[in-house]
Amino acid sequence: MIEFAAVLGLGLVLYAMKALPFVFGKVPQSRLGNQVLDLLPVGLLTALLLPPALIGAVQDPAVEALLAIGAVVAALGISALTGQAALSIAVGLIILAIAETI
Amino acid sequence: MTMGATLFGLATGAATASSGLPAAVNYAIPTLFYSGVGQLAYAQLFALGAPFASVLAALVLINLRYLIYATIASTWPRPRSRLLRIVTPYFITETSFAMALQEPLGDRVRFLLGAGLTLWTTWVVTCVIGSLLADQLPPLKHGYAVPAIVLAPILMALIKGRLRIAVAAVAFVLGLVLFGLPFRLGPLAAGMAAIAIVLAASAIWERVR
Numbered sequence: 324m325i326e327f328a329a330v331l332g333l334g335l336v337l338y339a340m341k342a343l344p345f346v347f348g349k350v351p352q353s354r355l356g357n358q359v360l361d362l363l364p365v366g367l368l369t370a371l372l373l374p375p376a377l378i379g380a381v382q383d384p385a386v387e388a389l390l391a392i393g394a395v396v397a398a399l400g401i402s403a404l405t406g407q408a409a410l411s412i413a414v415g416l417i418i419l420a421i422a423e424t425i
Numbered sequence: 426m427t428m429g430a431t432l433f434g435l436a437t438g439a440a441t442a443s444s445g446l447p448a449a450v451n452y453a454i455p456t457l458f459y460s461g462v463g464q465l466a467y468a469q470l471f472a473l474g475a476p477f478a479s480v481l482a483a484l485v486l487i488n489l490r491y492l493i494y495a496t497i498a499s500t501w502p503r504p505r506s507r508l509l510r511i512v513t514p515y516f517i518t519e520t521s522f523a524m525a526l527q528e529p530l531g532d533r534v535r536f537l538l539g540a541g542l543t544l545w546t547t548w549v550v551t552c553v554i555g556s557l558l559a560d561q562l563p564p565l566k567h568g569y570a571v572p573a574i575v576l577a578p579i580l581m582a583l584i585k586g587r588l589r590i591a592v593a594a595v596a597f598v599l600g601l602v603l604f605g606l607p608f609r610l611g612p613l614a615a616g617m618a619a620i621a622i623v624l625a626a627s628a629i630w631e632r633v634r
Contacts, residue, residue: 326446326447326450326471327447327449327450327453329477329480330450330453330454330457330458330467331453331457333457333458333463333467333480333481333484334454334456334457334458334459336481336484336485337458337459337460337463337484337488337491338514338515340485340488340489340491340492340495341491341492341494341495341514341515341517342495342511342514342515343495344492344495344496344498344499344514345495345498345499345503345510345513345514345517346510346511346514348495348496348499348500355624358588358624359620359624360497360500361589362588362589362592362620362623362624363493363497363616363617363620364497364522364523364526364583365580365583365584365589365592365593365596366592366593366595366596366615366616366617366619366620367490367493367596367612367613367616368519368523368576368579368580368583368616369580369584369592369593369596369597369600369616369619370596370597370599370600370611370612370613370615370616370619371490371519371572371600371612371616372572372573372576372577372580373573373597373600374597374600374601374604374611374612374615375569375572375573375600375604375612376569376570376572376573377601378569378601378604379567379569379570380567380569380570383566383567387566387567391567391569391570392570394567394570394574395570395573395574395577398573398574398577398578399573399577399580399581402577402578402580402581402582403581406578406582407578408578408579411574411577411578412428412429412574412575412577412578415570415574415575415577416428416571416574416575419567419570419571419574422566422567423565423566423567
């Protein structure tokens with residue numbers, strides 16, 4: 324019961340972190356502010372997705388690491404060249420599945 | 426996108442179940458937190474017997490990025506319905522936020538809600554399955570690569586224009602350098618610092634030119 328109450332309380336805090344800016348947020352409009360808001364998704368998603376993939380792969384055995392990095396590079400490359408989201412994800416996951424079976 | 430949520434849901438459900446949490450908490454936590462990394466962190470800290478205050482501080486720091494996503498989403502045209510305004514932010518995650526960014530400004534919140542609902546359903550169901558099959562599921566050896574693969578199309582669509590390309594490049598390098606920061610603050614710090622560096626460099630370049 325105590326654990327459930329703790330998780331409920333923590334869940335409410337996590338929800339509040341998302342809800343308060345969204346429900347009540349007033350973001351001041353300025354040229355710099357708009358630039359920062361425009362660039363934030365690129366900066367955050369790049370830093371959140373790519374370095375962990377590279378660092379994770381480096382810690383793996385060589386062949387698996389190459390396949391894992393290859394899977395990410397293939398997904399990024401196919402997305403950039405063709406714009407085909409489903410194809411790029413499918414190819415990336417297939418290569419990663421091969422790495423999983425080694 | 427649900428493929429990525431499925432893989433992570435199974436792995437996270439299995440990892441949470443093996444931490445020794447009571448069954449009711451185990452099944453409720455994917456819904457109450459709706460944060461995979463937060464859920465894993467809580468399970469690890471619970472297993473270590475960490476005090477509540479440190480668990481709270483860790484989860485707040487780990488989920489700081491949601492504050493930023495929600496702040497950005499608050500600049501989009503928001504629904505008039507109070508209920509939708511209250512419900513929509515619950516569904517903000519990397520994936521739903523990134524998917525909504527691809528849509529025209531007026532449709533983003535609606536898309537955030539639709540994509541979020543689909544991803545949330547997948548997440549909760551797969552977490553429960555992962556919990557039930559915790560003993561039978563093999564560990565995902567290369568789980569670290571799944572988010573990058575699943576979100577690659579969105580990331581590549583976002584990286585357009587000189588400033589964004591520069592921010593992505595600097596964020597990648599800083600992300601590697603700051604990877605070891607505690608509470609997974611590395612990406613957040615790297616992303617913010619990259620923007621500051623690129624905007625400062627851009628301002629200096631404009632002045633020199």
